[in-house]
Amino acid sequence: MHAYRTHNCGQLRAGDVGQAVRLSGWVHRKRDHGGVLFVDLRDHYGLTQIVADADSEALKALETIRVESVVTIDGVVEARAAEAANANLATGAIEVRARAVTIQSAAQELPMPVAGEADYPEDIRLRYRYLDLRRERLHRNIQLRSHVIASVRRRMIDQGFTEFQTPILTASSPEGARDYLVPSRVHPGKFYALPQAPQMFKQLLMVAGFDRYFQIAPCFRDEDARADRSPGEFYQLDFEMSFVTQEDVFAAIEPVLHGLFEEFADFDGKGRQVSPLPFRRIPYKDSMLRYGNDKPDLRNPILISDVSDLFRGSGFGRFAAIVEGGDVVRAIPAPGTAEKSRKFFDDMNSWAQSEGFAGLGYATRKGGEWGGPIAKNHGEAGMAAIAEALGLGPDDGVFFAAGKAAQAAKLAGLARTRVGEQLGLIDPKRFEFCWIVDFPMYEYDEEAKKIDFSHNPFSMPQGGIEALETQDPLSILAYQYDIVCNGVELSSGAIRNHRPDIMYKAFEIAGYSREEVDTEFAGMIGAFKFGAPPHGGSAPGIDRIVMLLADEPNIREVIVFPMTQKAEDLMMGAPAHVRPKQLRELNIRVVEPGKA
Numbered sequence: 001m002h003a004y005r006t007h008n009c010g011q012l013r014a015g016d017v018g019q020a021v022r023l024s025g026w027v028h029r030k031r032d033h034g035g036v037l038f039v040d041l042r043d044h045y046g047l048t049q050i051v052a053d054a055d056s057e058a059l060k061a062l063e064t065i066r067v068e069s070v071v072t073i074d075g076v077v078e079a080r081a082a083e084a085a086n087a088n089l090a091t092g093a094i095e096v097r098a099r100a101v102t103i104q105s106a107a108q109e110l111p112m113p114v115a116g117e118a119d120y121p122e123d124i125r126l127r128y129r130y131l132d133l134r135r136e137r138l139h140r141n142i143q144l145r146s147h148v149i150a151s152v153r154r155r156m157i158d159q160g161f162t163e164f165q166t167p168i169l170t171a172s173s174p175e176g177a178r179d180y181l182v183p184s185r186v187h188p189g190k191f192y193a194l195p196q197a198p199q200m201f202k203q204l205l206m207v208a209g210f211d212r213y214f215q216i217a218p219c220f221r222d223e224d225a226r227a228d229r230s231p232g233e234f235y236q237l238d239f240e241m242s243f244v245t246q247e248d249v250f251a252a253i254e255p256v257l258h259g260l261f262e263e264f265a266d267f268d269g270k271g272r273q274v275s276p277l278p279f280r281r282i283p284y285k286d287s288m289l290r291y292g293n294d295k296p297d298l299r300n301p302i303l304i305s306d307v308s309d310l311f312r313g314s315g316f317g318r319f320a321a322i323v324e325g326g327d328v329v330r331a332i333p334a335p336g337t338a339e340k341s342r343k344f345f346d347d348m349n350s351w352a353q354s355e356g357f358a359g360l361g362y363a364t365r366k367g368g369e370w371g372g373p374i375a376k377n378h379g380e381a382g383m384a385a386i387a388e389a390l391g392l393g394p395d396d397g398v399f400f401a402a403g404k405a406a407q408a409a410k411l412a413g414l415a416r417t418r419v420g421e422q423l424g425l426i427d428p429k430r431f432e433f434c435w436i437v438d439f440p441m442y443e444y445d446e447e448a449k450k451i452d453f454s455h456n457p458f459s460m461p462q463g464g465i466e467a468l469e470t471q472d473p474l475s476i477l478a479y480q481y482d483i484v485c486n487g488v489e490l491s492s493g494a495i496r497n498h499r500p501d502i503m504y505k506a507f508e509i510a511g512y513s514r515e516e517v518d519t520e521f522a523g524m525i526g527a528f529k530f531g532a533p534p535h536g537g538s539a540p541g542i543d544r545i546v547m548l549l550a551d552e553p554n555i556r557e558v559i560v561f562p563m564t565q566k567a568e569d570l571m572m573g574a575p576a577h578v579r580p581k582q583l584r585e586l587n588i589r590v591v592e593p594g595k596a
Contacts, residue, residue: 010046058098068107166201178222188587194220206535214239231567240537292413297487298432300420316377330412338366338395361400368394459494493538
């Protein structure tokens with residue numbers, strides 16, 4: 001017999017009754033029924049119920065050890081009585097009558113429970129992550145992550161992509177987020193940087209003649225945490241393709257994502273539906289208007305409308321003045337709110353103020369009758385025009401966000417989401433994908449009083465060199481796109497600017513000299529001068545994909561060993577001070593921050 005196990009703890013079935021078996025695992029739970037002890041034994045594969053009674057030598061040892069101790073059980077498989085069978089457990093038709101027990105490792109008193117899924121303080125969970133990972137939900141999430149990555153690899157290879165690994169130690173980039181720097185011992189005073197993304201390397205692979213590249217790429221950015229972004233490091237499905245248009249990129253990656261989400265749509269038993277191929281294409285300008293942001297949750301049926309013109313010359317003086325001053329009014333329908341009290345609408349206004357906005361106007365409607373100060377002052381005819389423009393029913397209310405276009409759009413987008421959540425309009429059993437396309441190439445930086453790149457400076461401008469030379473820069477669109485699912489941006493991508501003449505001109509508009517481009521982007525611009533194919537790609541985030549599939553609100557629930565929001569590893573004690581000898585070898589002196 002094997003030293004530790006003949007079967008795993010999720011393996012035994014009714015057909016194994018009568019077998020002598022050996023199982024090893026962790027003591028998950030214990031239940032003492034007066035002389036008969038029931039133990040749930042757990043390993044990576046599942047649970048098996050162990051029974052020890054007064055006739056068993058195992059009883060005394062099992063009674064005294066703590067839960068989460070590691071034991072080996074020798075026993076015989078028995079059928080459970082019909083009334084004691086557990087249909088929710090794979091091994092629920094049997095139990096193992098213990099004959100002997102070997103204690104492999106006795107557990108001390110636990111700093112946190114493992115059995116059950118009760119909430120526990122995050123600092124404790126992260127400090128003892130190896131215990132946290134024993135819990136069923138988190139254990140399943142990490143298994144899901146592994147299966148997702150394996151599926152992605154298969155699907156990318158089936159699409160004709162080849163996996164490459166790009167460097168981890170590279171040069172600092174002047175664009176993007178803050179780098180993590182690594183000092184060089186053999187080049188005193190010089191630093192490597194951990195890659196924020198393999199962006200330049202994957203483009204250089206296209207220049208080198210490799211047609212379709214991908215990798216599950218680790219990326220490093222010294223930026224703050226959010227619910228959907230881990231501080232420090234993250235992983236993405238990084239890919240690039242040569243001789244492609246924007247539509248070719250979409251056609252290559254859509255089946256991968258669609259198939260992946262269909263494969264794992266029932267991971268949590270919800271049987272969710274995935275939006276059909278091809279995914280919707282939504283221009284950036286339309287997305288900002290209709291959804292209030294560039295990562296719309298299409299499960300929410302509410303659409304925002306611009307009603308500025310309908311308030312021009314209105315009896316509601318405040319909105320009329322806003323419109324006359326060149327600003328906007330956006331309307332957010334609140335369907336089926338006739339039975340909602342005034343408090344629902346007032347609470348929405350208070351919520352908007354708590355988010356830092358001046359407020360959120362509203363008008364109520366019941367049986368076609370309007371209520372509220374805005375409706376009273378705007379008049380019956382004015383409200384009828386709004387109802388027709390928005391397609392409102394006789395029992396649909398409406399909220400209003402007014403002010404400068406950017407602020408009004410932001411408030412309207414947040415209000416759209418909140419109204420959808422409050423009214424239960426967002427279907428949790430759907431994955432809705434879309435592409436956001438036609439991003440502006442440039443924007444005006446009010447602080448610096450200059451034109452700057454809006455998003456990716458290496459995107460190909462629509463219209464090429466002619467657009468850069470003849471159009472108002474703020475009217476130029478880029479071949480840039482984002483893939484969005486359920487309001488979560490999975491990645492940005494672009495058709496790249498592969499021509500040096502177009503790149504020099506694009507950067508000139510943003511205030512860069514030719515010499516600055518040659519210095520700061522020497523590797524890429526130099527390579528392009530030796531013949532570069534048209535190319536493009538994207539990089540959907542693995543962490544965010546798994547977060548969506550696992551239906552987790554926080555990305556730390558799908559990462560094996562995540563950091564805190566302050567980018568600290570509580571378990572390993574990182575970041576930490578290092579020995580003076582190490583600093584001397586690197587020619588580094590630590591300068592303590594000054595006192596405030």
